[in-house]
Amino acid sequence: MNRRTILITIIVTTLALMGVVITQFFWVKNAIALRGEQFDQTVSIGLKRVVNQLTTLQNDTSIIRNFCAATSSDISLHSQFIHSIDPALLDSMFKTEFRNLQVDQEYYYGIFGETENAFLTGRFKGFEDKILTSDHILAISCIFQHDQYKIGILFPNQPKFVLRSMQLYIVLSAFFILVTIGSFWFVIHSLFKQKKLSEIKADFVNNMTHEFKTPISTISVASEMLMKETIYENPEKLLKYAHIIYDENARLKNQVEKVLQVAILDRGDYKFRIRELDVHEVLRGIIENFQMIISKTDGTVFSRLNAANHIIEADRSHFANVLHNLLDNADKYSQGVPEVTVSTWSNLAGIFISVEDKGIGMASEHLQHIFKKFHRIPTGNVHDVKGFGIGLFYVKTIVEAHGGNIKVNSDPGKGSKFTLFFPYKMPASNINSEN
Numbered sequence: 098m099n100r101r102t103i104l105i106t107i108i109v110t111t112l113a114l115m116g117v118v119i120t121q122f123f124w125v126k127n128a129i130a131l132r133g134e135q136f137d138q139t140v141s142i143g144l145k146r147v148v149n150q151l152t153t154l155q156n157d158t159s160i161i162r163n164f165c166a167a168t169s170s171d172i173s174l175h176s177q178f179i180h181s182i183d184p185a186l187l188d189s190m191f192k193t194e195f196r197n198l199q200v201d202q203e204y205y206y207g208i209f210g211e212t213e214n215a216f217l218t219g220r221f222k223g224f225e226d227k228i229l230t231s232d233h234i235l236a237i238s239c240i241f242q243h244d245q246y247k248i249g250i251l252f253p254n255q256p257k258f259v260l261r262s263m264q265l266y267i268v269l270s271a272f273f274i275l276v277t278i279g280s281f282w283f284v285i286h287s288l289f290k291q292k293k294l295s296e297i298k299a300d301f302v303n304n305m306t307h308e309f310k311t312p313i314s315t316i317s318v319a320s321e322m323l324m325k326e327t328i329y330e331n332p333e334k335l336l337k338y339a340h341i342i343y344d345e346n347a348r349l350k351n352q353v354e355k356v357l358q359v360a361i362l363d364r365g366d367y368k369f370r371i372r373e374l375d376v377h378e379v380l381r382g383i384i385e386n387f388q389m390i391i392s393k394t395d396g397t398v399f400s401r402l403n404a405a406n407h408i409i410e411a412d413r414s415h416f417a418n419v420l421h422n423l424l425d426n427a428d429k430y431s432q433g434v435p436e437v438t439v440s441t442w443s444n445l446a447g448i449f450i451s452v453e454d455k456g457i458g459m460a461s462e463h464l465q466h467i468f469k470k471f472h473r474i475p476t477g478n479v480h481d482v483k484g485f486g487i488g489l490f491y492v493k494t495i496v497e498a499h500g501g502n503i504k505v506n507s508d509p510g511k512g513s514k515f516t517l518f519f520p521y522k523m524p525a526s527n528i529n530s531e532n
C-alpha cells in the first residue's frame with residue numbers, strides 16, 4: 098500500500114468513525130429524551146388518577162359539592178374543602194397509584210392556591226418552589242371553571258433516574274466506540290510500523306548491495322589483470338594485484354561477518370570468551386591502526402588514557418569490534434578532516450571509555466533511535482555515507498551483555514561523543530561464555 102492509499106483509508110475511516118460517534122451520541126440523547134417523556138406520561142397518568150379519585154370524594158362529602166359549586170370568591174369554602182382532605186388518605190392515593198404504575202421513585206406533592214402560591218396540604222417540605230415549577234401540575238378538575246387550586250408533584254431524582262435506566266446502553270455504546278477507535282489506532286500503528294520496517298529492509302538491501310559491489314568489482318578487475326600473461330613478467334604488479342584481491346576479500350569477509358553477527362545477536366546465542374583484559378593495551382593497538390586509516394584524510398586521533406584501573410573482564414574480540422565500530426563512525430560521519438579523541442577514566446565500579454568526534458553530529462530527536470537495528474539517520478543528499486545501520490546496535494548489545502552501558506551526547510554540526518562503561522567484573526548473570 099502506498100502512502101496516498103493509506104492516507105485516504107485513514108481519512109475515510111476517521112470520518113466514518115466520527116459519523117458513528119455522532120450518530121450514537123444523538124441516538125443516546127434521543128433515547129434519554131424518550132425515556133424522560135415516557136416517565137412524564139406515567140407520572141401524568143398517576144396524577145390524573147389521583148385527581149379523579151379526589152373528585153369522586155365529592156359524592157361523599159357535601160363540602161366537595163359546595164367546593165365545586167363555589168365561586169372563586171368563596172376562598173374560605175375552598176380551603177375548608179382542601180383542609181378537610183385527610184393528608185393520610187391523599188398520601189395513600191399517591192402511593193397506590195404510583196405503585197400500580199410501577200414508579201418507585203421518591204416524590205413530593207402538594208395542593209396549592211394558584212394566586213397566592215401557598216400550599217394547603219401535601220408532602221412538600223423544602224420542595225415548595227420546585228413543585229411550583231414542576232412539569233406535573235394539574236388543576237383540580239371538578240373546578241375547571243375557576244382553576245385557583247392546583248395539585249403538583251415533583252420527582253427530584255427524575256433526571257438521574259432516567260439516566261440511570263439508560264446507563265447500560267450508554268456504557269456499552271461508549272465501550273464499543275472506544276474499542277473500535279482503539280483497534281483502528283492499533284491497525285494504523287501496525288501499518289506504519291510494517292511500512293517503516295519494509296523501508297528499512299529496502300534500505301538495508303540497497304546498502305548491502307553497494308557495500309558488496311565495490312569489493313566484488315575490484316576483485317574482478319584485479320583477477321582479470323592476473324589472467325593476462327604479461328603480468329608474470331612483472332612480479333611487482335603481480336604482488337600488487339594479489340594484495341588488492343586479498344584486502345578486498347578481507348573487506349568482503351568483514352561485511353559478511355557484520356551481517357551474520359546481527360543474526361547471531363538477534364538469536365541471542367553469542368558466546369563470549371571472557372578473559373582479563375587490559376583496556377589500555379587493546380586501545381593503543383586499535384588507536385594505532387585507526388591513525389593509519391585516518392591519516393589518508395589527514396585526520397588525527399588523540400588518546401587520553403587516564404583510567405587508574407584499566408583491567409576488566411571482557412571478550413577481547415567483541416571489545417575490539419565495539420571500539421572499531423565507534424571509531425569507524427567517528428571517521429565516517431566527520432566532514433572534512435576527522436579529529437577524534439579517545440579517553441578513559443575509571444571509578445570504583447568500572448572503566449569509562451569515550452570516543453569523541455568533531456563531525457556532523459546528530460539532532461536530539463534521533464539519539465534515541467540510533468541504537469536500533471538497521472536505523473540510520475536520514476541524511477538526504479548532504480552526507481551520502483553507506484552503512485548497514487547495525488554498528489551501534491551491535492555495540493549496545495555487546496556492552497550491555499558485559500553488564501555495562503552506552504551513552505551519547507551530540508550537537509548537530511559540532512560533533513558527537515559516545516561514552517561506554519564497562520564494569521571491572523562482568524556480572525555473573527551475564528556470563529554466557531564458552532570459556
Ligand SMILES: Nc1ncnc2c1ncn2[C@@H]1O[C@H](COP(=O)(O)OP(=O)(O)O)[C@@H](O)[C@H]1O
Nearest residue numbers: 426430458467473474484485486487488489513
Ligand atoms: N559519530 C557519529 N556522528 C554522527 N552520526 C552518527 C555517528 N555515529 C552514528 N551516527 C548515526 O547513527 C546511525 C547508526 O549508526 P550505525 O549503527 O553505526 O550504522 P551505520 O554506520 O552503518 O549507518 C548512522 O547511520 C548515523 O546516522
Ligand SMILES: [Mg+2]
Nearest residue numbers: 426484488489
Ligand atoms: Mg557504523
